[in-house]
Amino acid sequence: MPYHFADRMAHAPESFLGTLFAVSGDLDIISFAGGLPSSALIDTEGIAEAARLVLEEDGSEALQYTTTGGYLPLREYIAKRYRERYGLSATAGEIRIVNGSQQNLDLLAKIFLNPGDGVGLEAPGYLGSIEAFSLYQPTFCPVPLTETGPDPDIFEKTLRDTSCRFFYGIPNFQNPSGTSYSDEARRHVGLFARETETVFYEDDAFGELAFNGRARTPVKKYAQEYGIISGSFSKIVAPGLRCGWIYAPREIISLFDIAKQSADLHSNYLSQKIIHRYLTTTDLDSHLRRVVGVYERNCRLMGDLIDDMFAGELIHTNPEGGMFLWAMLPNGIDARALFEAGIKEQVAIMPGTPFYVGNAGHDAIRLNFSNACEEEISEGMNRLRTAFDRCR
Amino acid sequence: MPYHFADRMAHAPESFLGTLFAVSGDLDIISFAGGLPSSALIDTEGIAEAARLVLEEDGSEALQYTTTGGYLPLREYIAKRYRERYGLSATAGEIRIVNGSQQNLDLLAKIFLNPGDGVGLEAPGYLGSIEAFSLYQPTFCPVPLTETGPDPDIFEKTLRDTSCRFFYGIPNFQNPSGTSYSDEARRHVGLFARETETVFYEDDAFGELAFNGRARTPVKKYAQEYGIISGSFSKIVAPGLRCGWIYAPREIISLFDIAKQSADLHSNYLSQKIIHRYLTTTDLDSHLRRVVGVYERNCRLMGDLIDDMFAGELIHTNPEGGMFLWAMLPNGIDARALFEAGIKEQVAIMPGTPFYVGNAGHDAIRLNFSNACEEEISEGMNRLRTAFDRCR
Numbered sequence: 001m002p003y004h005f006a007d008r009m010a011h012a013p014e015s016f017l018g019t020l021f022a023v024s025g026d027l028d029i030i031s032f033a034g035g036l037p038s039s040a041l042i043d044t045e046g047i048a049e050a051a052r053l054v055l056e057e058d059g060s061e062a063l064q065y066t067t068t069g070g071y072l073p074l075r076e077y078i079a080k081r082y083r084e085r086y087g088l089s090a091t092a093g094e095i096r097i098v099n100g101s102q103q104n105l106d107l108l109a110k111i112f113l114n115p116g117d118g119v120g121l122e123a124p125g126y127l128g129s130i131e132a133f134s135l136y137q138p139t140f141c142p143v144p145l146t147e148t149g150p151d152p153d154i155f156e157k158t159l160r161d162t163s164c165r166f167f168y169g170i171p172n173f174q175n176p177s178g179t180s181y182s183d184e185a186r187r188h189v190g191l192f193a194r195e196t197e198t199v200f201y202e203d204d205a206f207g208e209l210a211f212n213g214r215a216r217t218p219v220k221k222y223a224q225e226y227g228i229i230s231g232s233f234s235k236i237v238a239p240g241l242r243c244g245w246i247y248a249p250r251e252i253i254s255l256f257d258i259a260k261q262s263a264d265l266h267s268n269y270l271s272q273k274i275i276h277r278y279l280t281t282t283d284l285d286s287h288l289r290r291v292v293g294v295y296e297r298n299c300r301l302m303g304d305l306i307d308d309m310f311a312g313e314l315i316h317t318n319p320e321g322g323m324f325l326w327a328m329l330p331n332g333i334d335a336r337a338l339f340e341a342g343i344k345e346q347v348a349i350m351p352g353t354p355f356y357v358g359n360a361g362h363d364a365i366r367l368n369f370s371n372a373c374e375e376e377i378s379e380g381m382n383r384l385r386t387a388f389d390r391c392r
Numbered sequence: 393m394p395y396h397f398a399d400r401m402a403h404a405p406e407s408f409l410g411t412l413f414a415v416s417g418d419l420d421i422i423s424f425a426g427g428l429p430s431s432a433l434i435d436t437e438g439i440a441e442a443a444r445l446v447l448e449e450d451g452s453e454a455l456q457y458t459t460t461g462g463y464l465p466l467r468e469y470i471a472k473r474y475r476e477r478y479g480l481s482a483t484a485g486e487i488r489i490v491n492g493s494q495q496n497l498d499l500l501a502k503i504f505l506n507p508g509d510g511v512g513l514e515a516p517g518y519l520g521s522i523e524a525f526s527l528y529q530p531t532f533c534p535v536p537l538t539e540t541g542p543d544p545d546i547f548e549k550t551l552r553d554t555s556c557r558f559f560y561g562i563p564n565f566q567n568p569s570g571t572s573y574s575d576e577a578r579r580h581v582g583l584f585a586r587e588t589e590t591v592f593y594e595d596d597a598f599g600e601l602a603f604n605g606r607a608r609t610p611v612k613k614y615a616q617e618y619g620i621i622s623g624s625f626s627k628i629v630a631p632g633l634r635c636g637w638i639y640a641p642r643e644i645i646s647l648f649d650i651a652k653q654s655a656d657l658h659s660n661y662l663s664q665k666i667i668h669r670y671l672t673t674t675d676l677d678s679h680l681r682r683v684v685g686v687y688e689r690n691c692r693l694m695g696d697l698i699d700d701m702f703a704g705e706l707i708h709t710n711p712e713g714g715m716f717l718w719a720m721l722p723n724g725i726d727a728r729a730l731f732e733a734g735i736k737e738q739v740a741i742m743p744g745t746p747f748y749v750g751n752a753g754h755d756a757i758r759l760n761f762s763n764a765c766e767e768e769i770s771e772g773m774n775r776l777r778t779a780f781d782r783c784r
Contacts, residue, residue: 002589002617002618003504003589003591003643003644004504004509004557004558004589005503005504005647006502006503006504006505006506006509006528007506008502008506009502009503009647009650009651012650012654015650015653034457035457036456036457037456039452039453039455039456040452042452042455042456044447044451044452044455045451047447047451047455048444048447048448048451051443051444051447052440052443052444055436055439055440055443056440059436059437059439059440060431060432060434060436061431061632062632063431063434063436063439063630063631063632063633064428064429064431064434064630064631064632065426065427065428065626065631065632066632098656099491099634099656099659099660100656100657102654102655102656102657103655103656105654106654106655106656110398110400110401110527111397111398111401112395112396112397112398113398114398114399114400117396117398128654128657131650131653131654132654132655134654135502135650135651135654136398165396166396197394197395197396199395225394226394234457238455238456239455239456239457240453240454240455240456240457240458240660240661240662241455241660241661241662242491242656242657242658242659242660242661251395252395255397255401258401258404258407258523258527259401259527261407261523262404262494262497262498262520262523262524262526262527263494263495263498263524263655264490264491264492264494264495264498264634265492265494265520265634266634267491267634268491268632268633268634268660268663269632269634270632270633270663271660271662271663
């Protein structure tokens with residue numbers, strides 16, 4: 001090999017995305033495989049109007065370099081929402097803007113993980129976290145996820161008996177499972193993380209997509225100075241603007257600033273100003289009600305179709321928000337084989353395997369319900385039933 | 393300490409930016425310290441019109457998730473310019489879009505550098521590269537920069553006698569010095585890098601800002617499969633859009649994709665579409681002629697004022713493009729002391745120290761000439777003269 005690459009690159013997990021991209025160009029395929037919010041529900045007109053005003057009134061500043069931390073009024077907006085909606089004592093000084101919340105995974109791993117250090121995560125867990133963390137060569141400490149949160153005994157054991165001082169979880173409408181932590185689990189993991197001086201990294205990309213519109217108590221309320229919350233405008237406003245944020249104690253923020261500045265100086269300033277303008281001139285809560293109304297109908301429809309059409313052979317979670325539903329396969333059906341069979345029937349699902357560290361997840365699939373309309377969901381489930389039968 | 397941070401964070405160099413930011417809010421200060429292109433020369437109206445058209449015709453796609461590699465028509469535009477302007481055989485498959493070219497520093501370090509690996513760089517060198525590379529804990533191999541390129545003997549010795557297989561340089565109008573590699577130096581470093589299987593990372597953030605408008609031969613022409621070029625729209629279109637690119641061989645691109653996807657999934661899609669629309673509906677070369685016309689006048693003015701006012705006490709480089717000029721201080725004047733004295737006189741300069749690994753650069757300053765008008769340059773140099781005298 002002519003190039004001398006760093007050892008860490010050999011730790012990248014096999015990516016399933018190549019396979020997915022190969023089929024994503026085929027418009028005849030109904031896809032439940034991706035993780036896209038509904039394009040139809042993005043307020044393109046509202047965002048275009050915000051962009052027009054920003055560029056007209058403030059263009060020369062919005063197009064110039066800015067500070068690493070991010071646009072202060074946007075950080076103040078975010079902090080205020082944490083105070084008012086979640087009862088947390090957030091200030092703008094604890095908020096930083098990033099290029100979509102995926103960047104938090106990379107930067108926090110950079111700040112916290114030496115090679116070999118333990119990193120706790122849910123099993124199944126978000127595949128983007130596995131990919132990002134892997135390049136820091138940690139020791140993964142997966143904790144099985146139940147319908148109400150990480151298995152409490154294994155969670156305690158992991159934090160008590162291993163070197164793991166950094167735990168990553170998605171308490172609300174998890175990707176991939178769609179499940180949420182119970183109130184008791186939030187309290188338990190938060191208090192136990194704090195007690196063991198373990199940072200609890202709470203990815204809340206989906207918290208605003210609760211079907212009932214209610215805010216759930218963040219784990220940070222209990223983890224306190226050991227709690228970090230990662231947020232995203234991708235599901236609230238639009239993903240293409242690549243705008244997310246981190247909410248963390250100042251001691252962590254000061255290192256975060258170093259990592260962020262080295263990584264890309266600062267996030268897109270125009271996008272930050274557009275989003276701020278949009279949020280302050282739009283009724284966000286009413287926009288979100290419209291979005292989750294559609295997502296809830298899609299989710300119920302998909303769940304009902306599974307119940308009707310698979311008669312107990314597929315056991316699925318019952319998400320109360322978010323964009324994903326998780327289904328367990330019966331013995332004898334392998335998730336990757338079902339994926340292949342699905343492609344032949346022109347329906348794409350996501351096998352469970354990339355959501356696990358190591359060789360697991362062959363017995364489950366993830367289904368996205370946010371990016372297909374009701375007709376597509378019905379037709380897609382028909383096709384999945386055919387593919388399922390071909391896997392026997 | 394309650395948090396368990398990664399060891400790499402202790403390797404971050406002391407940042408001078410805190411000090412700079414503390415003074416940057418003071419509008420009475422004339423600043424030659426920063427690295428901003430001229431706000432007045434950003435085509436805000438043209439970009440606003442491009443944004444309007446993109447959002448009107450293509451908004452729902454531009455606001456959705458997209459591919460990690462970047463917007464294909466933009467990558468094709470970039471590849472075409474390499475073919476037509478530089479005679480390189482670039483294809484879109486060798487181009488990837490990033491959040492400003494600073495991100496290339498982070499991602500390439502991630503791909504190439506194990507802790508302890510040698511990384512070659514110019515001395516003085518771009519401070520953002522020192523910051524980004526430091527977090528990967530390499531062994532820095534600085535090569536003194538002459539007026540015509542890296543010292544050839546030390547360059548050869550470094551690549552021949554050390555483990556350094558990765559060299560970072562800025563052949564055109566370097567930051568901080570303003571100097572450029574001679575044709576002979578381009579040929580020599582490119583061929584020698586290739587001969588020693590060393591990747592030559594050619595940061596070309598300023599190549600389009602040649603005062604005479606002419607393209608210089610890229611080092612990659614000689615380094616070939618060992619050549620990587622990093623490009624940026626920050627100085628060509630606008631920095632706030634955070635859009636740059638990498639041009640690298642496909643074997644490197646395939647690892648770059650893994651690193652980029654883990655780091656932030658993809659770059660801002662709206663910005664990519666705006667820039668592409670802008671570039672394909674504007675006469676870029678005539679826009680650039682206007683920009684470099686102003687920068688050249690500013691640069692000559694600053695150089696002439698130094699010659700007139702400091703009578704040989706400040707020896708400066710004579711850039712043929714870019715945004716920076718470098719001046720050597722006489723014995724007895726320390727760059728940090730001059731910075732402090734300058735602030736008291738309401739003029740900001742950049743001490744040479746952050747551009748070196750280790751304790752050097754006390755005998756030089758960097759002056760930015762792109763972000764001040766002629767009156768500010770004249771007045772600022774008067775103030776610098778006063779500050780200079782106070783340092784005696």
